[in-house]
Amino acid sequence: MSLRAWRLAFRMQRLELLIFVAAAVLVTVASLLIAWGASEARASFDACYQASGTDAGCASSPSLNDFSMWGGFAKLGAFLTPFALGLFLGVPVVAREMEERTAGIAWTLSRSRSRWLIQRVLPLAVVVIVLAAAVGIGSEFVTRTNPFAELDANPGFADHTARGWMLPVRALAVLLVAVAVGAMVPRQLPALLLAGAVTLALFVGLSIGMDAWMTAEARPMPIDESRFGLVAGGPRIFDIAYRDDATGEVITMNDFYNRYGDIAFPDGEQGPEGFTQVAIGIPGEEYATWVTRESAILGALALASGALALVVVRRRRPS
Amino acid sequence: MSRIGSWLVLSFRLNRWEVLASAAGVALLAAGMIWFTWQLRTLAAAEPACLDPTTYVVACEQSPQAFYELASFAEGLSSVAWVAPFGMGLVLGVPLVSREIEQRTAGMAWALSRSRTSWLVRRVAFAALVLVSLLFVLAITSEMQAAAQMPTRHLDQDFAWYGRRGGLLVVRGLAALGVGVLAGALVGRVLPALLLAAFASVLIFTVISLGMDRWIEADAVVMATGDPEGGRYLGERVELPSGELVDYGELGRRGLSIEVIDEEDRLFARPEDVGHPERMIGWGRSLIVPGRLYPQIVLRESAVVGGAAVLLALAATFVVTRRRPG
Numbered sequence: 001m002s003l004r005a006w007r008l009a010f011r012m013q014r015l016e017l018l019i020f021v022a023a024a025v026l027v028t029v030a031s032l033l034i035a036w037g038a039s040e041a042r043a044s045f046d047a048c049y050q051a052s053g054t055d056a057g058c059a060s061s062p063s064l065n066d067f068s069m070w071g072g073f074a075k076l077g078a079f080l081t082p083f084a085l086g087l088f089l090g091v092p093v094v095a096r097e098m099e100e101r102t103a104g105i106a107w108t109l110s111r112s113r114s115r116w117l118i119q120r121v122l123p124l125a126v127v128v129i130v131l132a133a134a135v136g137i138g139s140e141f142v143t144r145t146n147p148f149a150e151l152d153a154n155p156g157f158a159d160h161t162a163r164g165w166m167l168p169v170r171a172l173a174v175l176l177v178a179v180a181v182g183a184m185v186p187r188q189l190p191a192l193l194l195a196g197a198v199t200l201a202l203f204v205g206l207s208i209g210m211d212a213w214m215t216a217e218a219r220p221m222p223i224d225e226s227r228f229g230l231v232a233g234g235p236r237i238f239d240i241a242y243r244d245d246a247t248g249e250v251i252t253m254n255d256f257y258n259r260y261g262d263i264a265f266p267d268g269e270q271g272p273e274g275f276t277q278v279a280i281g282i283p284g285e286e287y288a289t290w291v292t293r294e295s296a297i298l299g300a301l302a303l304a305s306g307a308l309a310l311v312v313v314r315r316r317r318p319s
Numbered sequence: 320m321s322r323i324g325s326w327l328v329l330s331f332r333l334n335r336w337e338v339l340a341s342a343a344g345v346a347l348l349a350a351g352m353i354w355f356t357w358q359l360r361t362l363a364a365a366e367p368a369c370l371d372p373t374t375y376v377v378a379c380e381q382s383p384q385a386f387y388e389l390a391s392f393a394e395g396l397s398s399v400a401w402v403a404p405f406g407m408g409l410v411l412g413v414p415l416v417s418r419e420i421e422q423r424t425a426g427m428a429w430a431l432s433r434s435r436t437s438w439l440v441r442r443v444a445f446a447a448l449v450l451v452s453l454l455f456v457l458a459i460t461s462e463m464q465a466a467a468q469m470p471t472r473h474l475d476q477d478f479a480w481y482g483r484r485g486g487l488l489v490v491r492g493l494a495a496l497g498v499g500v501l502a503g504a505l506v507g508r509v510l511p512a513l514l515l516a517a518f519a520s521v522l523i524f525t526v527i528s529l530g531m532d533r534w535i536e537a538d539a540v541v542m543a544t545g546d547p548e549g550g551r552y553l554g555e556r557v558e559l560p561s562g563e564l565v566d567y568g569e570l571g572r573r574g575l576s577i578e579v580i581d582e583e584d585r586l587f588a589r590p591e592d593v594g595h596p597e598r599m600i601g602w603g604r605s606l607i608v609p610g611r612l613y614p615q616i617v618l619r620e621s622a623v624v625g626g627a628a629v630l631l632a633l634a635a636t637f638v639v640t641r642r643r644p645g
Contacts, residue, residue: 015511023518063571084514092510100422188509189414190336 001119009123012096016088017127024131027081031074031138038067039145064147071142078139079162083199085128086174091182091192093120094313098186104318117313121179121306128175129168136167156234156284166291173298174199176305183312186319202301210294214238220250220278234284242275250278330445337414338449341407345453348399352460355393359467362386367470390468400461401483404454404492405520411446412499413513415439416639420507426644435640443500443632450496454489461488477610478551490621490628495520497631504638507645523627531620538616539606543584549610557586559601575600 010017041064094117097103110116143159144152151158160166181195182188218238241252251259260272282290320328331338362385369383416439419425432438461484465474472479482491502516503509532553539553541564556564557577570576577600579587584603585596592598608616 015506015508016514019511019514019518063568088510088514096510187336189410189418189513190340192510192513193336193340193410 001122005119006123009120010127012120013089013092013124016092020085020089020127020131024081024135027074027077028134028138030070031078031135031142034067034070034074035138035141035145038064038071038142038147041067042145042147045147067147071146074142075139075159075162078135078142078167081135082132082167082171083174083196085132085171086176087178087192087195087199089124089128090175090178091195092188093117093124093179093182094309095182095186095188095191098319099188101319107318113313114310117179117310121176121309125172125175128171132168132171133165136164139163139167151234154233154284156287157236157282157290158234158284160236160287160291164291166294169295169298170203173302173305176302176309177202180305180309180312183309183316206294206297210290210297211238213293214282214290218280218282220280221283223277223279234287235279235281236284236290237279237281239280241278241280242272243278245274245276250280251275252280326441327445330442333442334411334414334446337410341411341449341453344403344407345457348396348403349456349460351396352393352400352464355389355396356460356463356467358389359386359393359464359470362389363467363470393464393468397461397464397480397483400457400488403457404488405495405524407450407453408492408495408497409499409513409516409520411450412443412496413503413516414509415442415446415500415503416635417503417507417509417512420503420645421509423645429644436636439500439636439639443496443635446496446500447493450492451489454492458485458488461485472549473610476613477549478608478613478616479549481551481613485617487617487621487624490624491524494523494624494628494631497628497635498523501631501635501638504635504642507642527620527623527627531616531623534619535608535612535616536606538612539608541604542607543602543604547605547607549613550607551610551613551616553606553608556604556606557601558604560599564604564606570600 045064094103097106107113107116110119139159140155140163143155143163146158149158155163177199178192178195181198182191185191185194214236215238218236220241220243221235221237223240239252241250242256243250256272256275366383369386416425419428429435429438432441461480462474465480465484469477469479474484482488498520499513499516502519503512506512506515535551536553539551541556541558542550554566556566557570558564565573576588577586579590579593580603581587581593586600586603587593587598588600
């Protein structure tokens, strides 16, 4: 691809790009500042707590609650980033040319329609990946410095839809879905609404499918009630169960209650004698494996959408 | 065809995709709400005594389960009803001017019209008519669903689901329409204008919401902490022995921090201070706007949001009369 083709691709969507670059820079810088502030506040709080043995008089200003709240906003922004980037940059690639009736000229001037489409989409794909990755890195820091968790070494599945390299992968998949929908519906706003609905359906389906897959492979994990939750290391927990210490059989809480009733809980609080409470889930160490699997599915979706967009552009009338 | 008829047909043709998408969305949402209303009323009618949270009936240990499970799904729809006015307002408002500019038909449309202002009024009036009609349906169905979900409460004097039911949906939609039209007129391209309008809406409505909270603080009463049924919760406060009411941020700035709260909501800095009232920091309190003020507060917010809609419409008119058509 020539430099001219890259410049042209950027000029065609300069307004959207300008808004997104500004928004991505804002979200990333805000995330880094929140992470830094949270980390400082937490360090000062922990030092005070260790010195006095109590959290009385250890209030930091702004408080850990404030950082947690701001971190929540940053993570919400990061979660939405791939969808906003993909939809708003992907839909107009073909739909705008057709709506403005310039597709005929553009396609005639290019050596082939496929080449034209690739030249339009490739620079956008690079921008989308770079911006989503920047936001993903910022959000990764926010998760790792969560003031109410110990996630700095291994965040595992914590906030896994709003941080790290899932963001660029998702953004790329949404971009190509949006390009395909924009090629089929020759008006930008209806195409955007349809692409939004299609994306929602695809991601809800993917989320349900991944949860079912993970549930099928989930296994019992010992519970070590730490300061910040049941199991350390950011696992994905689907259920709580009891393991029979004698036989090793794992019984879900519902099944346990149905089998033994209230008698098993004499004081209503403690676990039953002879059983150990366990969490059923996927350990945080397997995060990379599962993200790779989800990325592979999204990659296949992106390829299929890209191929569909190519077929539609090659076959359709330019108006 | 009459003038009104031709105006309706032309306006619909220009925006048919957005109108159809909005109508389809509202039809789906309203149908879902009516279905949930019917199901919830059927369940409530079967055992009405079981749904009153203020009384305990021994036979009711299992039966409300189905009701509350269904109600939690229904609550999802009410969240969509909360977002709908913003989404529909922007989708209908943004393309009114921006699409004409983007497709380079604005010059012709403006030249053929008596004035740019009358052209804009005709376009906006149609979008507003569609929006108000659709949101009116949503306002009614969301009220019906809320009443079915909370059968023991008097929702005309209750802040439950504030902004997710009733007339506020319509007024917020009109303001979002104004944001959309203005952004479209300023930017002149559909998708960038939609993006900008979405960001602007978040900003404007956050400011209005925070402003309203500050305004209604004057009407709030200080109550013991707990669930203020029907009231609007504005936050936690600490009532100092001097009678002064401060928030937790101010408490921190004064170097005070709370370690223990006793059963009478008295706040202490250290466990050993409990039992020594003279060492108490203060009492934990909630700032609540009473439910009986609900109609008054809705009216106030409607006036503010409606005023914002008028200002936005005026600003859009100003931009359209001044800007170049391409």
